[in-house]
Amino acid sequence: MLKLQGIAVSPGVTIGEALVLDSEGFRIPRRFVARSAVDTELERLATAVAETSREIERNRDAIQAELGGQYAAIFAAHLAMLHDAKLQAELTSAVRDKNFWPEYAVSRTLRRYAKVFQNLDNHIAQRAHDIYDIEKSLLRNLLGQRRETLAAISQPVIILAHNLTPSETANLDRRFVQGFATELGGPGSHTAIVAEGLEIPAVVGLGPFLADVSGGEPVILDGNQGVVILQPDEETIARYRLEVETARTVAARLDGLRDLPAETTDGVRIQVTGNIEFPSEVEQCLSRGCDGIGLYRTEFLYLTSPREPTEEDHFAAYSEVVRSIKNKPVVIRTLDLGADKMRTEKTPEEERNPCLGLRSIRLSLRQLPMFRTQLRAILRASAIGDVRILFPLVSTIVELRQARMVLADVMEDLAEHGIAFNPKMPVGMMVETPAAVIMLDAFIREVDFVSIGTNDLIQYTLAVDRGNKEVADLYNACDPAVLRQLRRSLDVAREAGVPANVCGQMSGSVMYTQLLLGLGLRQMSVPASAIPEIKQVCRSVSVAECRGIAERALAMDSAREVKAFLRDQMRRLLSESVA
């Protein structure tokens, strides 16, 4: 049994069969072929060997012409290795006698040779690379047109990979992918956000571990604790089975909350809205009884396509969301990406600190044509439903005014062309920089609502990059400095009579619900999966109690103390609700 600790990015516990993707994304499961299919599979193997052989010959000839025989001899050696009688006999026997799938036979046999070479302590160890080369080429030819994409998985699996891109993650088939674990990645990455959106349990940042798995074996993935267990023993499997079962029971119980409002015991109605990334997630929010979409992130339009999205791309996505949510509100946030993440964007200069660099609204205001395209689509969507617009990372009043001016300009344009939109579309800003909190009394006069983004606000308040392992422990929502930022923001908004919402991980965790209600929050936007739990907490507490909890937490001066206190409060609440 091997227990690996990574970073938990999407909750849930699952037990399943491992499917390993190597760095090129090939699936190499330990699969078997039916006895009756052995001859066909052997033919397929022979074809792949022949094609690989031709590829190597082509390389040899090209190199021969370019660099001469000395270099071409390397490819001649590759050919000899590929056609090595011993190797061919082993491959054939793996398929004929052990009934291995040819892909698996190739991977297993060649990797064994590579290992032998790697263990030699002289220059022949380099030959391991040649073997890997041959393996890659054979696999490419074997899988060929049938190269199975992640989307084509047809049986339940847990994906283990070096890395998954956001678009690969977005294309995962939820019916079969029980969870995934990657060697790379950090919290707050887009892959992590997508995993949460798709409600696929995920652990990232595990470090190198793929060498220890070949696929097909049982794996436990604990997306709550960030743990992956390879080759689990019976006892561990039994323990986790119980956990999976319990979670299922709890989920079934929470399901009953769907049509009940998030109303406290003293009659205060809390708006619980969903955070989404893709139009398809609206359904997940609705099925849990959300009050609307409090945060529609639009970055994916920019990340999943190789070109810049057109107005129609934007509009297609926005109108789908608006139509599926019926008459409930949808808050669309404009592009919240760094220039470093934009494929279509040339990074002006190497940014030494992208977090503090050209991103979000700053980038939009620099790239006006791109910004206007998005605004036009949002405005057009405002004609068909309750659409509101949200500007991210506003740090000065000038930025807010500029953004509003561009919006007004686009409105004029649309009006001139007789295109319908809502001229009174509410405009809001994210409060996620200390500057925005400090100056909120000025900002608040110029917006219709605010949304507090706790992830960035914590990062900027505490000056901590949570992707940096060395300091990640300083990133703490319980820090008294963060609590005071929240208190001030909610106080200023309340006094001005401007609605305030909290999005970000803090609002999605039941540990903070009582604190936030006590601080005066009446709207929260959370991932779909968190809606039932948050509702349940709202329905089991009174605002009066919550105020007491918030006051006590605010009187504390260390994050540790606050955390212990909040955890305690949550436990008390949970034990009451179970009883």
Next chain:
Amino acid sequence: MQQVVSRDVVVGLKQGLHARPADMLAREARKWQSRIELVSMSQRVDGKSILEVLTLAAEEGTRLVVEVTGPDATEALAAIVRLFDGNFHENDETAVNTAGRTTTP
């Protein structure tokens, strides 16, 4: 007619018995009907398999026994030993390279 013959050889290659000479060796070995094996201190490998020959990881100065069993054993052994004695033509190419270098300013 089964006959077994063997000879000691020493690897004279600067880079040891690497991919190219291993390829030449296996290629030559496959021309013969006899079983051709290379024996080192720790293992015995099939001389017709480049992969196996490589796993010998025989460096310069390594002493090996070439053992040949079969109808054409004597001729096969002579051919293999000739490769070792001629240093797998490695020196010829070095000579070519050196010659090339002198003509280049």
